[in-house]
Amino acid sequence: MRLPLLLALAGLTILAGCQTANTRLAEDTEAAVAAAQADQPITGAPTPADDGPDYVASADSLRFPGEVHLRNVRQLTFGGNNAEAYWSPDGAALIFQSDWDAINPQGCDQQFVMSVAEGAGRDGDGAELVSTGRGRTTCGYFLSDDRIVYASTHPGGDACPVTAASQTGRYVWDIFPSYDIYVADADGRNLEVLIGGEGYDAEATVSPDGRYVIFTSTRSGDLELWRYDTGTGDLLQLTDTLGYDGGAFFSPDGSKIVWRASRPTGADAESYRALLAQDAVQPGALNLFVADADGSNARQVTDLPGANWAPFFHPSGERILFASNHHTLAEGGREFDLFLVGLDGGAPERVTFSGTFDAFPMFSPDGTRLVFASNRRGDRADSRDTNVFVADWVENPTEADRLFGTE
Template structure:
């Protein structure tokens, strides 16, 4: 069969074909008349387009945080917009962003666990997947930087006690007041789906609280390997371990600045009887976190200096994108000597601002919930901040994860 001419309609083609095949004259004339009298028709579609279905997500659809649900914000919290609750029930804390800002790694006691395991939350779909092996106790998960383009390909590091063989380490005796245990943690890495779990940093005592510089140059972690609670850095493969603090007292919970030139962490600097008490607890594998200040230094620990000096429990510091301001948690608003659980809020301090009368920069209160707000971390772009809070809990004391768009 001949192909229809490019400039002709289907009818004109088949009309000519009928004449060429010597169709009856009346029929051929009718066909030609129809072609001559009808208006030009669209060239496409030349028939019915079949319907198709696909489960693939269009590449042009922009990423947006859809996990969880919107919740009411406190109007006094002027730095927060579009507040969303991401988890619902149990104990969920220490959530940290993936390199592409699409996922969070966090610790939780969900799924019937008696102590924390590590999970990854997809911020678009809301899917949650466990990444630790379900054994022992875990803490301080973090994504490795730099990583492949997608967070599904990135590796995760976290500390775990599973090598000790215990289902869950015993909780500390609080007859000596509120104390944190220094369990036998080692640091491990795994793929985002939990596969290829392997040790990264091991040793007798406490090795935990590891975080990574954005440029992938070093990681920093907390360890008791030299008899005190100090900060150490290492390469991302766990080699070249260097101790970067040496003053007696607790040093831990360190994070690099976005430009990888600074560190911020929590520290105690006890003296006299307080130092004796610190060392006695340390011998029992315990630390009392009621008097911690926020310190900053160079990325190798050089020139350390405090940016708080209030004698309270200041912890969980994290740099803003400018590598200068720091968001941290503190019970600063709780009156001294108050009974009951302290109130922890988030505060903002400019580490390079001129000092106030107490010798450190002034702080700005960010959250106002009468309960627990802590563990803030900014997304890689600085657009969002995630934190843990008791707010909107179904039960008293329940801790969930929240995310908000940061407003300057």
């Protein structure tokens, strides 16, 4: 049992100034006791003020030493693979994809929505299915009017589509040509095709004003970025260089885009083309690029080994938060952490230190919180589960943040 954690929560209960706070903190203490006895991560802990006086470091069991930009890390899902969690415009909900058997008996990734305050819960009761439950889905996102978009293969069949890995015998990413992009109400009703046609259409995200959807498509013969105008239906191709351009997001003011891309040459280019003809790509060297929102003035930001991907703009629009394994390649590259880098490149600043897998970061609309996917656990045990976590973002770490976990 983690006695310092329990004592800290009990102390907060005594100091709480009103009955509502006392009730909430008492419930949190009971949850902490049960979690500690079960040796599981702590969730539902009270959220202290950002200025620090009420912050209890020992209660932040899902935060790791060195994570000076994070506080009050909470776990929202509890099993299986849960990722690509993205905020609703009001910051109250998240859409995410999951194969967690507690909420998804079908087995292929489906789209769910959950409250940020409550999470999915240990039994998954807080997660609402918003996709069809058929085929495979990816990359759900909220439009500015609270409707959702996501890619799905369900018209091609109810079952999970056959993966390229099972056909090629290699570790590859599938580029299902049956993926089209759909739009629906926030509860999944009134589903209709938004972007369709021949080939792969997926990885959709939305500009802050809701006017544009940026996505990856093979409609030109390669994996390129395209922009869809929600008002006119016009399409604009944004990239035109051999390689996998994908995972794009808009800057907070909508004037720029960031994405990750491969740029194979020589024999690697031939291998890339051959696999793409089989509707697959083999992940390898990926780096970050930025451009204006119409694709002009494109330039490479990072020049790092390994896979540098899942980028998202910092609230200032002047930096990028992304996932990378460039620092662990000598040990096999299985550990991914989050890093910050300026738009002009340079040495990135490491943000997470869990020693596991941290990726898919996204800042909340007001820039005060961060959601991400991770294999971390509060008891530091190994886990193959990828879960969704949310944390307060600390823009200007204090000395106490720098000393966290070193006592």
